[in-house]
Amino acid sequence: MHNAIxxxxxxxLFLVSTCATPTLAQSLKSxxxxxxxxxxxxxxxxxxxxxxxxxxxxxxxxxxxxxxxWEKIFDRVRKGEMPPKSEAKPDATQLQQALTSLxxxxxxxxxxxxxxxxSRRNLVCRLLLDKKNSNQH
Numbered sequence: 001m002h003n004a005i006x007x008x009x010x011x012x013l014f015l016v017s018t019c020a021t022p023t024l025a026q027s028l029k030s031x032x033x034x035x036x037x038x039x040x041x042x043x044x045x046x047x048x049x050x051x052x053x054x055x056x057x058x059x060x061x062x063x064x065x066x067x068x069x070w071e072k073i074f075d076r077v078r079k080g081e082m083p084p085k086s087e088a089k090p091d092a093t094q095l096q097q098a099l100t101s102l103x104x105x106x107x108x109x110x111x112x113x114x115x116x117x118x119s120r121r122n123l124v125c126r127l128l129l130d131k132k133n134s135n136q137h
Contacts, residue, residue: 024105025059028070031101032059039083039090061109074102 036054044052058066076082078099
């Protein structure tokens with residue numbers, strides 16, 4: 001019975017996180033795409049020799065590698081490191097929209113991830129406690 005509960009709980013957590021993902025990913029993409037197309041893609045696409053390729057970069061922040069890449073992008077753009085000073089300055093509205101969306105989405109995903117970990121930890125503790133109590137009888 002405990003295994004069924006564990007499977008059901010973990011399945012529910014998975015479904016909740018994956019159901020929210022497309023909406024968040026679509027929102028993030030629509031908010032950052034204008035800035036990417038106007039100020040980033042010329043230097044960061046498949047035809048350039050940089051470590052960042054926006055044509056291949058996903059918007060699904062549930063993927064830890066994708067999250068780390070967007071977090072790094074956010075930090076560098078917010079600090080003014082990107083685009084470089086030698087390039088045209090981005091449109092202020094596009095820049096603000098992208099940074100606001102990135103910050104919101106990164107924060108939300110981080111909070112969701114923390115909540116998921118806490119829920120899993122609580123579930124494991126309950127199952128271990130139940131097993132310990134059942135072994136004592």
